[in-house]
Structures are given as structure tokens and as C-alpha cells.
Amino acid sequence: MRKPIEHLFIVLAITAAVAVMLGGCSAEQPGSVDGALRVGMVFDVGGKGDKSFNDSAYRGLLHAADQFGVEHTEFEPGQDADRETGLRKLAQAQYDIIIGVGFLFSDAMRKVAVDYPDVKFACIDFDPRPGETLPDNLAGLKFREEEGSFLVGVIAGLFSKTGRIGFIGGMDIPLIHKFEAGYIAGAKYANPAVSVTVAYAGATPQQAFADPAKGKELALLQYGRGVDVIYHAAGSTGNGVIEAAREVNRQAIGVDSNQNYMAPGNVLTSMVKRVDNAVFKTVQSAVEGNFSGGLREFGLADDGVGYAVDEYNEDLLTEEMLSVVEDARQAIVEGTISVPTE
Amino acid sequence: MNRFARLSQLLSPLVAVAAAFLVGGLVVTAIGENPFRIYAILFRGAFGSIDAIGLVLFNAVPLIFAGLAVAFAFRAGLFNIGGEGQLYVGAFVCTLAGLALGGLPAVLLIPLLILASAAGGAVWAAVPGLLKARFGVHEVINTIMMNFIAVGLTSYFIINMLREPGQMTPQTSEIALAGHLPRLAGPLSRIGIPLPQANPLNFSLVLALAAVWLAWYILYRTNLGYEIRAVGMNSQAAEYAGINVRRTIVLAMLLSGAFAGLVATNEVMGFRHRFLDNFSSGLGFMGIAVALLGKNTPLGVLLAALLFGVLNTGALEVDIFTDVPRELILVLQAITIILVVVGNEVFARRAAAREGRAAGVPLPATEPSREA
Numbered sequence: 001m002r003k004p005i006e007h008l009f010i011v012l013a014i015t016a017a018v019a020v021m022l023g024g025c026s027a028e029q030p031g032s033v034d035g036a037l038r039v040g041m042v043f044d045v046g047g048k049g050d051k052s053f054n055d056s057a058y059r060g061l062l063h064a065a066d067q068f069g070v071e072h073t074e075f076e077p078g079q080d081a082d083r084e085t086g087l088r089k090l091a092q093a094q095y096d097i098i099i100g101v102g103f104l105f106s107d108a109m110r111k112v113a114v115d116y117p118d119v120k121f122a123c124i125d126f127d128p129r130p131g132e133t134l135p136d137n138l139a140g141l142k143f144r145e146e147e148g149s150f151l152v153g154v155i156a157g158l159f160s161k162t163g164r165i166g167f168i169g170g171m172d173i174p175l176i177h178k179f180e181a182g183y184i185a186g187a188k189y190a191n192p193a194v195s196v197t198v199a200y201a202g203a204t205p206q207q208a209f210a211d212p213a214k215g216k217e218l219a220l221l222q223y224g225r226g227v228d229v230i231y232h233a234a235g236s237t238g239n240g241v242i243e244a245a246r247e248v249n250r251q252a253i254g255v256d257s258n259q260n261y262m263a264p265g266n267v268l269t270s271m272v273k274r275v276d277n278a279v280f281k282t283v284q285s286a287v288e289g290n291f292s293g294g295l296r297e298f299g300l301a302d303d304g305v306g307y308a309v310d311e312y313n314e315d316l317l318t319e320e321m322l323s324v325v326e327d328a329r330q331a332i333v334e335g336t337i338s339v340p341t342e
Numbered sequence: 343m344n345r346f347a348r349l350s351q352l353l354s355p356l357v358a359v360a361a362a363f364l365v366g367g368l369v370v371t372a373i374g375e376n377p378f379r380i381y382a383i384l385f386r387g388a389f390g391s392i393d394a395i396g397l398v399l400f401n402a403v404p405l406i407f408a409g410l411a412v413a414f415a416f417r418a419g420l421f422n423i424g425g426e427g428q429l430y431v432g433a434f435v436c437t438l439a440g441l442a443l444g445g446l447p448a449v450l451l452i453p454l455l456i457l458a459s460a461a462g463g464a465v466w467a468a469v470p471g472l473l474k475a476r477f478g479v480h481e482v483i484n485t486i487m488m489n490f491i492a493v494g495l496t497s498y499f500i501i502n503m504l505r506e507p508g509q510m511t512p513q514t515s516e517i518a519l520a521g522h523l524p525r526l527a528g529p530l531s532r533i534g535i536p537l538p539q540a541n542p543l544n545f546s547l548v549l550a551l552a553a554v555w556l557a558w559y560i561l562y563r564t565n566l567g568y569e570i571r572a573v574g575m576n577s578q579a580a581e582y583a584g585i586n587v588r589r590t591i592v593l594a595m596l597l598s599g600a601f602a603g604l605v606a607t608n609e610v611m612g613f614r615h616r617f618l619d620n621f622s623s624g625l626g627f628m629g630i631a632v633a634l635l636g637k638n639t640p641l642g643v644l645l646a647a648l649l650f651g652v653l654n655t656g657a658l659e660v661d662i663f664t665d666v667p668r669e670l671i672l673v674l675q676a677i678t679i680i681l682v683v684v685g686n687e688v689f690a691r692r693a694a695a696r697e698g699r700a701a702g703v704p705l706p707a708t709e710p711s712r713e714a
Contacts, residue, residue, distance in 0.1 A: 130508040174510040
């Protein structure tokens, strides 16, 4: 290539020509048609279809759409910078309320909420800085995952016959440590002699929260060492843990969504994190005109977290177990048990 | 090189891109959407406003650095798959320096952090380079392993030792203000280009363009560049000609890693101002595709990175405002690369065939002989 600069100009000219031609086709500008409230949702790693955290948020959105007739769109950012860009695009397209699913949206939400004071923002698992006050149009929604995890830990501790239980987390990060710490505390509360094997799936979000094969491999390892109950906090990586439980006929404990149905008889219970309720209530407050910003925490006391009992696992749980669990719940709500987060 | 060959150098990627859009359009039609509408939205997302064009450039900047890293090593016959690890280490060293050297004024701190980014990447790439030069161990396996080590180590340090106090998010505190690369919105609006203040495009773009020039200059205007290209074409011949092949390999890897490390100027100094665990999500690997599409030339890398910037920026718009999944853009990108590679091969063979006929030498064995 003797005169690269010549080529550069030709390429740019052609690109520009194509762009003008296609731009001329003028796509319809997004905008509200019938005055319905418009909700944008931006997912965390794993996205729609993870049967866990993101799907719980999506369920809440669909429920709200059903109930209030809101319009909605949703997407999953491909790279980190897309989080902020995507939020801005939704705000510019005049969405009324924008929900970010996952703590990774915290920084982007802070910036964008200030630039678009007329748009309402909500961030699931918001990560506040010490002493931070949020703008009026930003709601940070937090969950006390450790409380729900404590209760499923109690169930695991009571159920285990080998005295060995396991935990498989997605990524070795503080959010997932809350699940682990609560679970271990609950198991020791139920059975002080219990031993807990802990493993984490991966160092990248993809391996950590979207790799069922990795989850299955880790679970089979633990089951092979005499563990008979494994609690996972690993998004769709955890689907592999449940698959492993079904294969070797041991127990898994689901997370975020109720996952009991995924392997009936082999999912002991699920730690449900009611992201769906939080999303629904947030949309509801926007519809009813009483949305307010600020931090909000959901724990056992307001059913923000809990454990799932349904037709798929009721045969696994005895009356005695459930009464111990309910006592523990009462004690946590009243504050006589304080659950660790690290 | 004759006229035809030069023309084909330019045309084959363009034909490939056009063909890829055609095939992509068929895929869109197959899932029941109107391809013209989808492409219109894609191009609106990439060219519809000054803001959009700024985002295209912003998305292209890290790919320029990552692409240069791969292309540069490739010129020495080295396949550097380790861009991802090198850019993480570059960003990590840059962040550490930015946190530690808060007292310095911007005129000192900014150049220092740029050097730190390049140095971090260079050191990380030097390891496989040295292993190759000293023991002849293939660089592909070692650069890949170095990726795992970089991701694992930076994660560990960020989460356990450098995490911003009181925060759950796996990221460091902000680096010193004096180390932030200014955004381009201010200067550009002063000369009449109304780029919105919120647009993340920053001075790293200028650095990226300078890096393109620098890579070209080193490769084609210096002794080192000559040696690198000689080693890449035939290392035994180069050695016979008196070139120190081992030294050349190590230097090529060092420079390649430095280009990868410079990704930090955009991601840390220009945009995020901190190290977020796993911020890259595969930029280093995208660099391989960018280099391939750009035929391993600095200018080609620039153009390919811009094309990927257009696709990535447009993809977000398509993802948000239509039901077509973002995966379609991945399909488009992959089809483009395949077609470019195929196109290269076809054009190269035809060019060789023509040249051969003109010179009166027999055609290559792969071509059926026409004189027979």
C-alpha cells in the first residue's frame, strides 16, 4: 500500500455515502404513543432467561405491565461502558422509569440520574457509598440476602445426614459473601457440628454467573466428597448445581427465584429474593405518582427475602424442621439473632 | 505490487463488509424482521447525532490499541493472544500509580500514567516473549496462560486489598483528578462541534491516532521495524542476514504489550477513572479480529476498529429499541471476518496468478493451468 491515505479517503467516502443512504430511511423515533407509562429495564450479566436473579426482576416487570398496562423495553449491555450509555439512551427516549438490575449499575445510575431529573431511576442491589444521599429521582433497592440465606442454612443443617454441606458462589465478591455468611451461620445455628465446603465458580462474570457446566463440575466434586446439600448463589451457573443434584440424587438449594420446580425432589428449597416484588412496587409507585428516591432495604420482616415451600419440596421438609426455621425467622425479625454479612 | 493487487487490498474488505450486511439482512429477514428498518436503527445509533458519532469513536479507541498490539506482534510472526491480560495489567499499574501519585500536577501525572499503562502491558507481554526467545516455547499457549494470571491476580487485589472503602462493588477508589484525561466535549464545542458534555469520548482518541502513526513509523521507517518484518517473513533468512532474532522477538512482544496496555488510557484515565474488576469483557480478544480485518497494518487496524465501533454502538440501539437480539451483531461481525479472510485468499491468488502470467512464470499449483 503505497498511498494509504488515499485509500482511507475512499473508504470514508463510501462509508459516509452508505450511512447517509441508510440514515435517510429514517427509522421511527421512539416515543410514547398512547400516554402509557414507559419502563426500561437493563439486565445484569446472564440476562433474561437465567431462571434466577434477572428473571426475577423481569417477572416483576411483566406483572406490572399486566396490571397497569405499562409499555416496556429491556436489554442486556454487552460491555461495561454500555451500562451508562444505555441508561442515557433510555432517558433521552423519554422512558418514565428506568430500572437497573444489579449493583454494577450503581455508578452509572448516580451520574445519569443527576443529568435527567425528570426521569425516575431504580437500581436493584444498589451499592451506596458511606453517608451518601441519593437524588429524589433515584431509588436504591437493597436486600438482606444474609437473612434469607440464614434460613436456608438452617434447613440444610437440619436436613444433612452426613453433616457436610456445601456452598457454590458465582464470584468471590462481597455481595456473594453475604449469601455465604448467612448460610453458614444458619447451618451452624441448626447443627453446630456441621462442616461447610465453599467454592466459587469463576473470576470473570461469564464463568461466574453464566456457566452451568462449571457449576455442575463443582457440585459433582462436592457431592463426591460426602456433601449432601449444596446452596448456590451463582445465577445460571447454579443451574448446573441443580442438574448435578438431580443426577446423583442429592439436594441443591436454589437462589433468587423459586427454583424448586427445576428438579422436583432434589431441590431442598430456594432462597427467594423478591426482586420481582421490589420491581413491581417501584413501577406501581411511579404509576400512582408516589415514587420517592432514596435507599430502601428489604429483609425478612417485609418478605423481601425468604425460603420457598411448594408442592415440589413439601415432602422433603418435616414439621419439626419448619418450626425451627420459623423460630429463627422470628428471632431475626425481632433482632435476637443478628446475621453476619462477611 | 501491481494495480490490480493494490485495488484488491482495498476492495476485498469492502466487498466482505457489504456481503456480511447482505447475509446479516437475510438472517434478520429469517427471524421475521424488516432488515431495512433494523439497519436504519443500527445506523441511526451510530451516525444519527454528534453524540452517536462520539460514542462510535469512544468504542473504537480501545479496539485500536488492542488491534495494534496483535498486528504489531503478527508482523514479527508472533501470535499475541494475550492482549486481554496485558491490558488488565496496564490498567492495574496505571490505577496504582494514579492512586499513589495524587500530589503531582497534571502535566507530570498524565504522561506518567500513560507510561505506566504501556509499561504494565509491556512487562506482561515480555514474559511469553522471553520464553519464546530463550526456550522456543510457543507464545500462543503462554500468552493465553498469562491472560488467566492477569485476570485472577487483578481480581484478587481489587476485591481483597484495593477495594474502595465501604463499597461492595469490586472496584478501586478514583485515581487522582490530575490523572484524568480530559473529555473532548469541551474543546470540540469551542470549535463548533456540539458534542454533549456527557459523551465519554476523551483525549485517548488522540493517543490512539498517535499510536497508529507510531506503529506505522516503527514498522516501516526504523531498523527495528525492518528487522521485525524480516523475522516475521522468514526468521531463518533473517538470522542468516545477521539479524538477532531473539532480541527482535522480545522487543516486538514488548512493544505489542505496550500498545495493549495503552487501552488503560481510555478505560481508566479517560472514562472510568478507576479499575473495575473485569471491565474489559474481551477487548483484547476483539483486538485479534480487528487486526485480522485490518490485514495487520496500522491503518487497516484503525479502519477495522472504526467499523467495529460502528457495529457495537449501533448494536446497543438495536438491542434497546427493537426485538432483534444483540447476538445478531455478533453474527454480523463474525460473518464479516470470515468473508474478509476468504476474500483475501481469493484476491491474493488471483493477483498472484496475474503477476505470474505477466512475468511468464508457471502459475501456482493450486490454479488450473490455462495454457495446457
